[in-house]
Amino acid sequence: MQESAAIVLNKQAKVECQIIGSEQTPLLIIDGLLNDSHWLQQQALAGDYQTDPANFYPGIRCQTPALYQQALSALLPLLQRVYAPKAQQLRLLTSAFSLASTPAEQLKPIQMLPHFDTVEPMQLAMVHYLCDASHGGTAFYRHQYTGFERIDAARLPSYATLLKQQAMAARLHENPSYISGDTELFQQITNVEARVNRAIIYPGNLLHSGDIRQIGAKAADPAHGRLTISSFLQLI
Numbered sequence: 001m002q003e004s005a006a007i008v009l010n011k012q013a014k015v016e017c018q019i020i021g022s023e024q025t026p027l028l029i030i031d032g033l034l035n036d037s038h039w040l041q042q043q044a045l046a047g048d049y050q051t052d053p054a055n056f057y058p059g060i061r062c063q064t065p066a067l068y069q070q071a072l073s074a075l076l077p078l079l080q081r082v083y084a085p086k087a088q089q090l091r092l093l094t095s096a097f098s099l100a101s102t103p104a105e106q107l108k109p110i111q112m113l114p115h116f117d118t119v120e121p122m123q124l125a126m127v128h129y130l131c132d133a134s135h136g137g138t139a140f141y142r143h144q145y146t147g148f149e150r151i152d153a154a155r156l157p158s159y160a161t162l163l164k165q166q167a168m169a170a171r172l173h174e175n176p177s178y179i180s181g182d183t184e185l186f187q188q189i190t191n192v193e194a195r196v197n198r199a200i201i202y203p204g205n206l207l208h209s210g211d212i213r214q215i216g217a218k219a220a221d222p223a224h225g226r227l228t229i230s231s232f233l234q235l236i
Contacts, residue, residue, distance in 0.1 A: 007067050009074045010035045017082055020140055021189040023149045026082050027140070028201040029192060033128060037197040040068060040229075041130050044097045044222045057230075058102035058111045058178075058212070060220060064095040064229055072126075072231065079201070079235060084122060087235040093123070095231040097130075100212050101219040109172040112179055113163070114141040114186055117204035117232065119153045125204045128229040129194040135226035136211035137193035138200060139179075141186040143207065149189065150205045178212040194228075204232065 014031040034040065047062035069092050076090040102111070117125050127138055142149045143159070145166070151159055166185050181188050191211055192200050202208070210226075218224035 007040060007065075007071045008035050009033065009071055015078065018190070021142060021149045022147065025150060025203060025206055027190070027192070027206075028078070028082060028199075030199045030201070031195065031197070033197055033199040034071075037130060040065070041222075041227075043068075044130060044227055047097050047222065049097070049099060049220070049222075052096075056108065056111050056115070057098065057100075058107060058210075059098060059100040059226075061096040061098045061230070064097055064231075068229070069095050069231075072233070075201075075233070079124065079233070083124065083203070084235045087122070089236040091234040091236055093232040093234055095229060097222070098228050098230045099220055099222060100210060100226045101215060103215050104177045107176045107178070109167050109176075112172050112176060113167065114139075114143075114179065114207040114209040116151045116207055119151060119156055119205050120234075121152065121203070121205065122235045123204040124201055124233040124235065125206075125208075126199055126201045126229075126231040126233060128197075128199040128231070130196060130227040130229065131194050131225070132196055133193040134213070135194050136213045137191055139181075139191040139209055139211045140189050140202070141179075141207045141209065142189050144185055144187055149207055150203060151207065152205055179209050180211065194226075201233075 010032045016029045018027045020027050049060035049062045
């Protein structure tokens with residue numbers, strides 16, 4: 001009983017909906033997502049972290065507890081109001097503790113650019129911070145040349161071709177670094193700083209990147225590193 005009580009969503013959480021960028025995308029910021037995040041943080045300490053070959057996340061991950069995953073179903077009414085009033089179900093696709101641990105000099109060019117998770121319009125991404133603002137946060141971007149802030153199926157072919165050309169021309173591999181602020185290719189439209197037990201939710205096709213600060217010697221340690229939970233939610 002004690003464990004399940006520890007991961008109940010907080011009915012008194014502070015919920016803010018920001019409308020960001022020229023494409024007017026809703027971004028949810030929820031402070032105090034859980035009644036108590038301590039149990040979850042303890043589970044993170046005992047996790048078996050691995051690199052994820054299925055994506056380009058610059059670090060290590062492990063699956064979150066089933067109790068946490070079940071608790072996220074209570075987000076459905078809020079997500080209906082903000083994103084899809086006609087949705088009937090909320091399906092959790094994945095949920096993992098995540099630690100950004102790749103040193104900047106080891107980044108691949110694709111990891112130095114804002115990315116999107118899917119072109120599917122009803123899929124949402126959620127980042128639940130279990131670290132503080134000293135570890136940065138999450139930033140959202142506009143592609144300078146096209147003005148795109150979200151990448152749907154219609155935009156993807158031309159955008160992917162253009163971005164590859166631009167990235168090669170910029171010779172990113174010669175000066176590897178995590179993106180921070182405006183660049184020649186992208187303009188930052190907003191940045192949400194990390195806060196323990198804060199969650200942000202946004203469409204998975206929105207261009208974004210972790211605002212990742214210095215990767216230190218303890219970056220792969222859940223007690224000291226940039227510990228977050230990354231979840232992907234499908235509205236049906």
